[in-house]
Amino acid sequence: MASVFLVVFVNGKICKDRNTVSANDFFFLGLNMPGNTSNPLGSKVTPVNVNQLPGLNTFGISLARIDYAPYGLNLPHTHPRATEVLVVMEGTLYVGFVTLNPADPNVKNKLFTKTLYPGDVFVFPEGLIHFRFNVGKTNAVVFAGLSSQNPGVITIANAVFESDPPINIDVLTKAFQVDANVIKYLQGQFWWNID
Template sequence: MMKTSSVEFLVFFTILVSSSLLAEAYDPNPLQDFCIAVNDTEAAVFVNGKICKDPKSVTADDLYYAGALNESRQVTNSLGTQITLVYDEVLAGLNTQGVAIARLDFDLNGLNPPHEHPRGSEIFLVLEGTLYAGLINSNPANPNDKNPLFAKVLNAGDIFVFPRGLIHFQYNIGKTKAVAIAAFNSQNPGVVTIGKSIFGSEPSVPPHILAKAFQLDDDKLVEHLQSLTWTGNVN
């Protein structure tokens, strides 16, 4: 039997690793919900992100946001929270940088309802007040097991991490208003508010489908929920 020399093994291993790296290469993270491919030379051009400005015409204003995130925001919705998101639509210099930031203002009993970010992970820092923050893990391997909830009471200076795509929430349990800052590893992390998405879609999901999904005896409760006004809390 022919023995493989150390040099031959090193060459083989190098080729194997190189092939593996090529096989596992992937496109940049998506910056929109979908980008349908078309084979049409006459079609308009839609890119995954923004068209870049000529570098020679870039100014400091393209990299600057004068939104005063240090100032409190007035809460105007029934959730009791107001979110001011600074992403690529607000600050052009964020394009291709893979980051965004938001300020969250919570009234007493204010809730940032269960939601998830399809395009970015989040690091959440409390500046003022006391919040109860929770994260629900994805479905376990055993379908009969319950999804774990990871939750903490957060005070000023505390940080919590919400991984990309996982449902999470924050609720003001303190006796004062609360303020937090959220940072994302995407220039446009997106948000899917669970209740609004399920019961506030247009057109509506057929009630009998949601009734079965939520183990309800009839469609009446679903129809009631769909009749309500659903709103977001992002400004």
């Protein structure tokens, strides 16, 4: 009789055979270490999701440490599968998110913003575009919890201006109501990915 090997995927990740699971599948080392912010954005995300910590698979949670140099930015992005709760440990951050397109065409999307200080908590609802900017003159550190072991991330500028192949320039000039030279310029930029 031939043996049958069953592979189970949960949220796109393979569930490990329970006979091969070890304590290391539930352990992550290093969230006490500052991320390297010497990049064009001045920020570094250290994610701890199912990709870094296999033991999170099926648990519906993940987290991240985000470090910011003075005036560092975490680009406008969205998590398609998670709500995010942020806790400021050090520094001063200007944060915000934008609501979904309203049903009424006469109503604009609403921006919710707050300036946060150590000990403050802010929530970014699932799927909404959000950002964080260090408005202080010192480094900032935050920890974020997310309601998915595999929250995903879509960086808005990268998705629009750095797709492969590129989005048709006629689509983008009409969508953004700008000249084709502006779109070509934006498509020619190096867009920095966040983790």
